[in-house]
Amino acid sequence: xxxxxxxxxxxxxxxxxxxxxxxxxxxxxxxxxxxxxxxxxxxxxxxxxxxxxxxxxxxxxxxxxxxxxxxxxxxxxxxxxxxxxxxxxxxxxxxxxxxxxxxxxxxxxxxxxxxxxxxxxxxxxxxxxxxxxxxxxxxxxxxxxxxxxxxxxxxxxxxxxxxxxxxxxxxxxxxxxxxxxxxxxxxxxxxxxxxxxxxxxxxxxxxxxxxxxxxxxxxxxxxxxxxxxxxxxxxxxxxxxxxxxxxxxxxxxxxxxxxxxxxxxxxxxxxxxxxxxxxxxxxxxxxxxxxxxxxxxxxxxxxxxxxxxxxxxxxxxxxxxxxxxxxxxxxxxxxxxxxxxxxxxxxx
Ligand code: 13P
Ligand code: SF4
Numbered sequence: 219x220x221x222x223x224x225x226x227x228x229x230x231x232x233x234x235x236x237x238x239x240x241x242x243x244x245x246x247x248x249x250x251x252x253x254x255x256x257x258x259x260x261x262x263x264x265x266x267x268x269x270x271x272x273x274x275x276x277x278x279x280x281x282x283x284x285x286x287x288x289x290x291x292x293x294x295x296x297x298x299x300x301x302x303x304x305x306x307x308x309x310x311x312x313x314x315x316x317x318x319x320x321x322x323x324x325x326x327x328x329x330x331x332x333x334x335x336x337x338x339x340x341x342x343x344x345x346x347x348x349x350x351x352x353x354x355x356x357x358x359x360x361x362x363x364x365x366x367x368x369x370x371x372x373x374x375x376x377x378x379x380x381x382x383x384x385x386x387x388x389x390x391x392x393x394x395x396x397x398x399x400x401x402x403x404x405x406x407x408x409x410x411x412x413x414x415x416x417x418x419x420x421x422x423x424x425x426x427x428x429x430x431x432x433x434x435x436x437x438x439x440x441x442x443x444x445x446x447x448x449x450x451x452x453x454x455x456x457x458x459x460x461x462x463x464x465x466x467x468x469x470x471x472x473x474x475x476x477x478x479x480x481x482x483x484x485x486x487x488x489x490x491x492x493x494x495x496x497x498x499x500x501x502x503x504x505x506x507x508x509x510x511x512x513x514x515x516x517x518x519x520x521x522x523x524x525x526x527x528x529x530x531x532x533x534x535x536x537x538x539x540x541x542x543x544x545x546x547x548x549x550x551x552x553x554x555x556x557x558x559x560x561x562x563x564x565x566x
Pocket of ligand 2: 307331332333334335360436437438439464499523524525526
């Protein structure tokens with residue numbers, strides 16, 4: 219976050235921080251927005267949480283806390299400010315509301331959804347649980363509150379393996395990201411089935427499986443493929459490749475490291491490779507370069523998250539000015555979802 223007494227000082231600080239990734243003409247325009255957001259934030263007693271996918275001119279200037287889904291959930295639970303402005307997507311803002319209902323939670327754009335959260339309904343979860351009675355269910359945090367209310371525990375990409383292992387159960391339902399589930403299954407040595415892919419009914423009892431998944435996909439990470447990896451390795455044989463676990467198991471398997479967005483950032487910061495390729499939302503590469511100008515980071519920017527990119531400095535300012543868009547979760551759903559989210563936060 220930038221602390222400055224004037225627009226000019228804000229611009230100078232932004233230039234120091236971002237001069238290597240954002241041209242000055244843009245910084246000059248954005249400095250006005252940044253100064254006003256940071257001024258209004260204090261006036262309104264607000265805290266801004268920024269996901270690692272925010273564009274650099276926002277990410278490095280207005281959030282009080284930055285991080286992956288797990289870290290931001292923890293911050294949302296702890297804050298004593300009256301207003302939480304969530305620079306991320308709807309399911310993240312909902313999680314903040316679930317954890318801290320007395321606060322006003324604002325999401326700067328109504329369009330900031332997520333293909334994974336859209337892929338499953340509470341009704342789907344109830345039907346699946348009826349088909350597999352007694353089997354504990356995990357929902358990825360990239361789901362809406364009513365889905366979180368139907369499961370035993372949530373997880374993020376940062377603690378998915380630890381959450382599955384914590385259940386001490388022979389069989390686990392893991393929703394809704396098919397690829398994350400397959401990656402967790404691989405890491406924990408479990409066999410997985412996707413019931414809807416075998417006619418939507420309970421599989422025959424003699425099938426060997428320990429995980430039951432769903433067919434949700436992240437519209438960004440599903441786009442990366444082995445041909446991309448092969449082409450980049452041919453052009454840059456010394457590249458180290460990092461893939462988010464929402465990528466397919468084939469892509470994760472052909473990469474050198476896989477982890478949550480914050481784990482990927484840490485990996486780049488703590489290792490010394492000639493260059494890195496990030497298979498995730500493109501803005502994160504810019505954010506890493508801004509803080510680590512000595513690192514060379516390649517990214518495939520033709521694949522973008524349209525939802526994360528809805529959150530701009532302009533909308534963040536409007537959000538504080540007009541107190542929009544207020545995120546609400548019905549109390550009956552919130553209380554049930556809270557149990558799953560709190561269990562998630564206590565793990566790893
Ligand atoms: P992280 O939990 O790793 O930050 O990921 C969130 C997300 O939406 C990735 O696409
Ligand atoms: Fe959802 Fe994928 Fe965007 Fe993350 S990158 S918010 S999982 S659509």
